Amino acid sequence: DSGVTQTPKHLITATGQRVTLRCSPRSGDLSVYWYQQSLDQGLQFLIQYYNGEERAKGNILERFSAQQFPDLHSELNLSSLELGDSALYFCASSATLGGWVGEKLFFGSGTQLSVL
């Protein structure tokens, strides 16, 4: 168990809808990262927050947004959903801003989003 909690585990919705994915980082971790994993694109970095502020942005669509709250949990909002948004969405956390260094980046088990 990585200590990172993601809810829900599975989400089925229709095109055009809006969903919110939730992530609780490990206790004490200040950075939260969101990744999208699909079969053809692999793991794509979406966005990073550190202590409530956006710190790095990757291939995140304008229809997607995220935020990190004062209690450090994070939400990823996906709107105007399309079939191609179906993927596994991972949250990861780390204690520091530059959390790429080895075991300091911990991944949750993901939310499987299916857009029908």
Next chain:
Amino acid sequence: GESVGLHLPTLSVQEGDNSIINCAYSNSASDYFIWYKQESGKGPQFIIDIRSNMDKRQGQRVTVLLNKTVKHLSLQIAATQPGDSAVYFCAETRLKAGTALIFGKGTTLSVSS
């Protein structure tokens, strides 16, 4: 664009054999590399890392080799076990705040007993 890729999408080995998973990276500015293991239904899990000032790093049953000349990374798993069956990703980045960790597409390792 910049990307990290793997040579083979799948690798099948017998239990007890040594496994070698390869990865090519394209960004010569990358100075930090990580191998992750992802088991079915779980998120990626750190295996081993290496910085660009090193050529080799060893862990428990795993070794990472870095060849900066040809921008190649490999993960060697000794005495492969069924529990090693998973998808393995290499990832690259620069040790600089605000720099993304870029993952390759993954190699699925299947270990038969």
